[in-house]
Structure formats: structure tokens, C-alpha cells
Amino acid sequence: MVLTITTGSGDCENVLHSTFSSRYVQTSIPRFRLPEHEIPKEAAYQIISDELMLDGNPRLNLASFVTTWMEPECDKLMMQALNKNYIDMDEYPVTTELQDRCVNIIARLFNAPVGEKDQAIGAGTVGSSEAIMLAGLAFKRKWQNKRKAEGKPYDKPNIVTGANVQVCWEKFARYFEVELKDVKLKKNYYVMDPQEAVEMVDENTICVCAILGSTYNGEFEDVKLLNDLLLKKNKKTGWDTPIHVDAASGGFIAPFLYPHLEWDFRLPLVKSINVSGHKYGLVYAGIGWVIWRGKQDLPEELVFHVNYLGADQPTFTLNFSKGASQIIAQYYQLIRLGFEGYKSVMENCQANAKFLAEEIDKIGRFDILSKDIGVPLVAFSLKNRRQHDEYEIADNLRRFGWIVPAYTMAPNAQDVSLLRVVIREDFSRTLAERLIGDLIKVLQYLDSRPPNVVEAVTQALVEKDPALKSVQEPHLKLEDIEAVAEVICQEDPTSQHLRAPEDIKSASVFDQVLNSRKAFKTWKRFALSKTNAIC
Numbered sequence: 001m002v003l004t005i006t007t008g009s010g011d012c013e014n015v016l017h018s019t020f021s022s023r024y025v026q027t028s029i030p031r032f033r034l035p036e037h038e039i040p041k042e043a044a045y046q047i048i049s050d051e052l053m054l055d056g057n058p059r060l061n062l063a064s065f066v067t068t069w070m071e072p073e074c075d076k077l078m079m080q081a082l083n084k085n086y087i088d089m090d091e092y093p094v095t096t097e098l099q100d101r102c103v104n105i106i107a108r109l110f111n112a113p114v115g116e117k118d119q120a121i122g123a124g125t126v127g128s129s130e131a132i133m134l135a136g137l138a139f140k141r142k143w144q145n146k147r148k149a150e151g152k153p154y155d156k157p158n159i160v161t162g163a164n165v166q167v168c169w170e171k172f173a174r175y176f177e178v179e180l181k182d183v184k185l186k187k188n189y190y191v192m193d194p195q196e197a198v199e200m201v202d203e204n205t206i207c208v209c210a211i212l213g214s215t216y217n218g219e220f221e222d223v224k225l226l227n228d229l230l231l232k233k234n235k236k237t238g239w240d241t242p243i244h245v246d247a248a249s250g251g252f253i254a255p256f257l258y259p260h261l262e263w264d265f266r267l268p269l270v271k272s273i274n275v276s277g278h279k280y281g282l283v284y285a286g287i288g289w290v291i292w293r294g295k296q297d298l299p300e301e302l303v304f305h306v307n308y309l310g311a312d313q314p315t316f317t318l319n320f321s322k323g324a325s326q327i328i329a330q331y332y333q334l335i336r337l338g339f340e341g342y343k344s345v346m347e348n349c350q351a352n353a354k355f356l357a358e359e360i361d362k363i364g365r366f367d368i369l370s371k372d373i374g375v376p377l378v379a380f381s382l383k384n385r386r387q388h389d390e391y392e393i394a395d396n397l398r399r400f401g402w403i404v405p406a407y408t409m410a411p412n413a414q415d416v417s418l419l420r421v422v423i424r425e426d427f428s429r430t431l432a433e434r435l436i437g438d439l440i441k442v443l444q445y446l447d448s449r450p451p452n453v454v455e456a457v458t459q460a461l462v463e464k465d466p467a468l469k470s471v472q473e474p475h476l477k478l479e480d481i482e483a484v485a486e487v488i489c490q491e492d493p494t495s496q497h498l499r500a501p502e503d504i505k506s507a508s509v510f511d512q513v514l515n516s517r518k519a520f521k522t523w524k525r526f527a528l529s530k531t532n533a534i535c
């Protein structure tokens, strides 16, 4: 099974043809089989670099928090270390030392209670996902050990999070067999409610995870309130449920922009924190960090000691080998920028986010869903989606080269769909101005299209079956909805889910259809076929 889906290559042949490299090779090379013969290095280079031209431009990828620009001096350091394997700690003791320095610097930035001469406890990881797996495993093991010692069952661990958690928490829960109990979101409240989270905690809860910088709208969760409420509950129940902070994006923002915000090891129940070095840590993709409050929070039995590469080395990672460049790059950024440098970068990002939010607000068509305090990003949602939706805006922005994602909120706020622009260091004010200009152009373009897709679809449906005339009424009877669903399903069997009566009961079919991206597309495609592409 191939686990990735590529777009745009569906109908292609099973061979790769090349243009320039035909100077070196006459025959095509197979797409999915190892070629029989070697080809000249120039040809291999040309074939691949030509194909890669069709990838998006990383700098215009406003979907991602991950760093897309570093200084040439750092690029040089990374190139020099490309052939170093980080795990060979005995062979590359200096790289290992740089990693330890990073762990110590970041732990102190997060106010870990580490004495001036003491070593902080933490590890470099591939990203926050690996960091979260490790932190989660430590909580699970600690909880199990405690339950065992008390002679209590230890087979039903759970973790409490908001429904807005990043997918890696769901992975952790599934891979390591921990039940994920999520606090659902509400309309106009898109992060975990600490009160509800604490109510969900029971004796099997290994930890509560708070997010510093929700992936959906960048909002910081109230870790201090969570800490205070949980302290009370722990006191009452005799449990000692801890907190983990997923600071993947916020960990390198809060210390610089909001130094008085208490979210880190200043709060006694916070036992571990992860941060993505490759997000606002300002390093290219491939580095994250996990920091524990102290030695007592990382069960010793999870740490492996290996000696086959030289001297005894403790390791706590999921994989073994990986490149050393990212660690070196992280150390470069930390000493190159220092506190003041990081602060200026973050202030710049914040000012650009504020500018962009104000300009988008001025257009008058959007609600801004990101907050002033939080990750520098702008999340916004159409006030009126009857004419066009966020997905059409995202699709059309692509024509100008911008990659802006459209997506729906987490449960139970899935009826909110939004667009998100992440502001990174390399996103200048000039680019922000251009983006606004292009966004306005896209809106004008969409406005100039026939007025209402839904109307066109309805008309087409009615033409097909006059009995469906009632779809024009806002509230439909269940049979009508079934009938519409029937038509849609004939067109596209994958939208069968629309038939589920509990999905569609009591809401207008227009809203239902608009809320379902897949169904919306199907309606559109159907209408296109019926109306000679007028919509």
C-alpha cells in the first residue's frame, strides 16, 4: 500500500520522460520500478529538479508554521553537517554537547527549576510529534507505576485534552493505547475549557494536555487556570494528575512576547513541555524538543543505555539514527539571536499579523477568529457563505501562488470553516499587502460569477425531478432530504453519509450541503453537468 496521495499525476503514464536530460539519456525511466541501468548524474539531477519545479513555493506556503528561511551562514553549517549521524555521540561529542546546551537553554527559558550548575532534563526530537510521544509515554509509565504500587488496576489510562488538539495526540492515544477524552469546543469558544477538562479528570487520567497556540486559531489555552483548578481537585481527591503543555508553536513566542504569562514550569503541575524547534524556534523542518520539569518526572526505565557506538550513552528517542544538522542549526539560532533577537523577530511577526487582521477586517466580509494574544496568525471566516465558501477562496488564491488552507473547526464547532494565514519570520509587510490585494481580487472574481451556486444546483435538481421543488424551502421534511441525498449519491457514491438521517434532520438542506465540503463539490459538479458550466 502506498501511504501518500499525490495530486495531478492520476492519469500519467508509468514512465518519466525528460526534456533536457535527453542529451544524456534516450529512454524513459520507469515511475514505480527500479530502473535497470544507471543514468548520468547530470540527467538524474535534471529530471528531478525539473519535476520539483511544480511543487509550491515554500515561502508562499502560508499554511505552515514550519521555518522556510534561514541565514546563509546557517545553511552552510547545516550543509557541513549533512553527513553526521546525531546518534553517534561518541564520535561526534561536540554535536552532542550542542544538543545538551540547547536542552539547557530551552529548559531555563521555560523556567524549569534547574540550579545554576545542574543539567536540565530533556531531549532533541524529530519534531513536536516525537516529543509528545515521549512525554506521553513518561506520564503513562509514571501513572502505571503508581497504580501498581497501590495495588490498583492500571489497564485503562486516559488523557484529557481539548478537541482542538493536533493530530499527533490522537496518534499517541491510538499507538500507545491510551483513551483520549476530549473537551468539545463550542460556538465562539475554540479552545479547551479548563473547567470542563478538570471535571473530566478521573483516577485513570495520566495527564491533562494544554495547548499553547491552538493549531486551529493560534489561541493560547489558559494553563494557569487549569493548574489552579487541577490543584484543587488533586487536593480533594488525593490524586496528583499532572499537566503537559503542548507549546509546539507558542513555546518560542510566549517567553518573548508575553513574559508575564504563566504557562510553563512556573506552574507546579506542569511536568513536561514540548516545542517545535522547526516552528518559531526558526530552524528548517526536522527538530523538536521535550523538556521535563526534573529527573523525577522521567521514569528511568524508559531511558536506554547503548554502548555499541562507543561509551555508554543514555537515549530516550523513538528512532535511532537521524541527521545532526538541525541540532546544530538550533544552536546557531539560539546564540545568534539571543533573547533580544528572538524578541524582535516575534514582535515583527506579531505586528504583521495585526496589520493583516486589520486589513482583512476592513474588507468587511470576514470574521476574525484568531486572538490578539497568541501565535502570530490570522484565522478568518466568511460572514456569509451562501454565495461562495472558504474553499473557493483558497482555491482561487492558489492562482496567485498563495497557499492558504481552508478547513473546518474541531468538534463541536465543525460548522465553522475558516482560512488561516500563518505569519513567519520571512513573511514581510510587503507580502502581506500583496496578499490583501490578491484576496480582494479573488472576492471580486467570485462575486462576478453567477450569483448563487446553490440556486443553480437547486434549479438543476428540480429540472431532473420536479418533486424536488421543495428543496427551495428552508426546512425540509426528512423524505425530501432523503430524496435529495438519493440524487447526490447517484452522482457520487462517496457522499452516502448524507443519507444518515441524524446528520441532516431538522436543518435546512442548504446549510447541510454547504457544511459538507464533499457534498458541496458534488452538487457543484452535478450542476455543472446540468447547466453547461454556468456555476
Ligand SMILES: *Cc1c(COP(=O)(O)O)cnc(C)c1O
Pocket: 065, 126, 127, 128, 129, 130, 166, 168, 211, 212, 213, 214, 215, 246, 247, 248, 249, 276, 287, 288
Ligand atoms: C505543529 C504542532 C504539533 C506537531 O508538531 P511537529 O513538530 O510538526 O511534529 C503538535 N501540536 C501543535 C499544537 C502543533 O502546532
